[in-house]
Amino acid sequence: MNSNNLTRGKVTGIIANLVIVEVYGPVAQNEICYISHDGTALMAEVIKVLGDKAYVQVFESTRGLKPAADVEFRGHMLEVTLGPGILSRNYDGLQHDLDEMKGIFLKRGDYTRALNPDKEWDFEPIAKEGDMVNAADWLGQVMENSIPHKIMVPFNFKGNFRIKKLVKAGKYKIYDVIATLTDEKGIDVEVTMVQKWPVKRAVKNYQDKPRPFKLLETGVRTIDTLNPIVEGGTGFIPGPFGSGKTVLQHAISKQAEADIVVVAACGERANEVVELFTEFPELEDPRTGRKLMERTTIIANTSNMPVAAREASVYTAMAISEYYRAMGLKILLLADSTSRWAQALREMSNRMEELPGPDAFPMDLPAIISNFYSRAGFVYLNNGKTGSITFIGTVSPAGGNLKEPVTESTKKAARAFYALSQQRADSKRYPAIDPIDSYSKYLEYPELQENLKKDIADDWVDRVMMLKNILIRGKEASEQINILGDDGVPLDYHLVYWKSEVFDSVILQQDAFDKIDCNAPMNRQKFMLDKIYDIYYTDFNFDNFEEVNTYFKRVINLLKQMNYSVFESKDFYDFEKELHNIIDERKVS
Amino acid sequence: METRAFQKIYTKITQITKATCSLNATGVGNEELALVHGRLAQVVKIMGDNVTLQVFSGTEEIPTNAEVVFFNRPPTLKVSEDLAGRFFNSFGEPIDGGPEVEGEEREIGGPSVNPVRRMQPSELIATGIAGIDLNNTLVTGQKIPFFADPDQPYNQVMAMVAMRAKADKIILGGMGLTNDDYLYYKNVFEHAGALNRIISFVNTTEDPPVERLLVPDMALTAAEYFAVDKNEKVLVLLTDMTLYADALSIVSNRMDQIPSKDSMPGSLYSDLAKLYEKAVQFPDGGSITIIAVTTLSGGDITHAIPDNTGYITEGQLFLRRDTEIGKVIVDPFRSLSRLKQLVIGTKTREDHPQVMNAAVRLYADAANARTKLENGFDLTDYDQRTLDFAKEYSDKLLAIDVNIDTEQMLIIAWSLFNKYFSPAEVGLRKDLVDKYWIKDN
């Protein structure tokens, strides 16, 4: 773009990171501009225009900024740079490479490149010269770590193109021209391995977006068994502080059966991101044996980083996910915490003196949230291949009260709800997902039910539904026992309660910090569920409730030992044998 | 504070509120310091030529023709080794009668550490208090508050933790500290012969509340100097962060911002996070650990201040008076150290995680038994044993007067398990039971 055409302006007002700019030409809503301050350029985004005043949110601290500072508008919205080399990177919320930045402290205006322009990639053509192509069609591929990274017709190309020239297999850098395309008017356009995309716009170059229908294994029993998430599904995890949102998300990010994981650390603790930086290069993907970091991109906008970039960070992460989905890959996108993003919106809306909605959040918060969640999904690409973005966000409700705008808006947008309960967390029943309040709407999808029947067991869905009833009845029994006393209820109540306790302790509870217990593949989950159902259907002989308590504690203890042992190992079977002996002790024959 | 000769003097204030005043001025930068009628103030808003200043000590008696001089810089602190052993007010001016500190002038509230330059915390801080070391182990680079009612001895416990932690420097940021508490800290530091390791920035209840807003940034700027430039292990004590947040709300209120929950500013989370996130472990050995106090009103942790704090810090410590044993204990239910899993079982004995959890679980069973008792139900034999266990556990491990090393804590825990329960009731991993369960002969 010709820099003479760019609109300029001058700063006239400053309230924290909201800056008011007098503009000398046209500006667009959400246009990016740079404010000159002491020789550095501070990046900002237009969020409101009033007459000749543009209100911009600065992605940096505005300390020292003075009125009359020069502003230059760039003629485009906030964009991501898409191309090979995104995986294994640690970016800030605006896709600047954190590892490339100099010094211990972040410096304002230190905007590093998203991709390495000098690295050579082994390119292999997929299409051939003369082919007709559209936006997002695959021209070729390079191997990025072990992922086949497709080089596509840029998403913003409109209409039909004929491939005039396509380079041969060989080594190329990302800005090398790899194809020349001719549009319908006969004009040639060159394509490199890099394209830009405005983060707030959804990439829609696919044929169809059906309802999700395939289980996405996470290795977390209370999710996979009880409230499954699906490829292309959306879920959210609200919970008071300390209830285990981050631990749960980290577990999912390590274990889930995804090709690529994008983690957006949005306004949360830096130490938690450091944990990923430290562990992911060491930990192995249980399925491929390759290091987790190879399939991961981390977008870190921690709570001490500029507030405005927090909002941008989730969009940056989503746009990167959409890019990889268009390659026919399974993406898992995690954001911790979407409440911080909503709070960033609130801070801005407050400074702009907009009419506040509930709890001083902006009025359009529900629309913003549902818009974002709607970008996830399972898609059929134009070439018939499939790709998916599964999105799971955490929500940090004020005071742990779920009746607040972010939780309520998210509940309308996401289809799986994993409510963490303070009470379960307090009693160390981790992961603290409340089994009764939580739900997965996907379990009601006939498409998914059919797959579960086919892949796991014919009666799987029935068993899962029944498990929910068992848990509810267990809870009711325990309430009765508490009200009426151990002696005040029939013995049967104790049995109902303790049988539900077995499911709770062995299926729902899972130690995220135990090497073995942390991750349970589906076949293991099925084995354990079957085992407990056997116990559930067994008739036992007891004289009094104390016997029931002591007995089931032993049963639970052994089942837990099985959880802690390598699946199908000698230890595992030894514990199982011991368990059977205990069961025989009291079994009514 | 000195003013410089060439600086322009303004004498026409156009608007005055309780905490702010506005005037027309040019060439002023955001967050710059100024002197209004001899009082320190900071730029919080610029609209064209109109500049709004927050006057830290309040605006009482400021006339519209008061002299206003701008400093051309944000608040700063002069840093050098000479800070050690000194006491300062919120502005970094000595209050101990000693000379001004010479050193490099640094902006306070500076930028944050690039997350990729941090190291994962992994160094245990031993306090001798089992309620902390066993159940809620602290590590360097962590940030954690005491959530305490105003009548609890949090300042005493914090001082004790500070003296036992092997820190190179201890920096006290006192906000709205009563004079008595201020003298208490001074006394503890002197008695421990630790004065040369200590730096204090203190705003007492006698000082204007808005001045407090500078205290944490002062303390943390000094901390960064020692942790980054000198690779030292720095422990920062911030007490009381509730009073800090109250000062934030006073200012935002005066600036007509729309309050969010509990009349706190909508930016409370970000404001607090900016401070707490200064806690860090550097690869070169330097670290900043923050232990704070957030006083509660009536134990309510859903109030915006503790709530936002809990979402930021890496756990929290609750103190509670255990009437059974008549001592203050570290409450094992509501207390949590999020970073403990980085050290327990690796830097400490392998059985630490499981023993810790099992003991807390049994303590929870005791709480249930107590409820039964209160509701007039009979106790089972197991219930009775949990009650006996809980009492001894509370006395020997949870009480804040305990001072032993972690291995001893584990030995005591196993002995209590053995005394009151069978291995199946405790439910520990079998290999640990085989190794540590005390076999009866």
Ligand SMILES: Nc1ncnc2c1ncn2[C@@H]1O[C@H](COP(=O)(O)OP(=O)(O)OP(=O)(O)O)[C@@H](O)[C@H]1O
């Ligand atoms: N599955 C688990 N197994 C064992 N411990 C757990 C588990 N989940 C959570 N915890 C414990 O709870 C602590 C808090 O968990 P986590 O940091 O995930 O909470 P959070 O909900 O993300 O809190 P915040 O909202 O403050 O970020 C952990 O540090 C850990 O001690």
Ligand SMILES: [Mg+2]
């Ligand atoms: Mg968290």
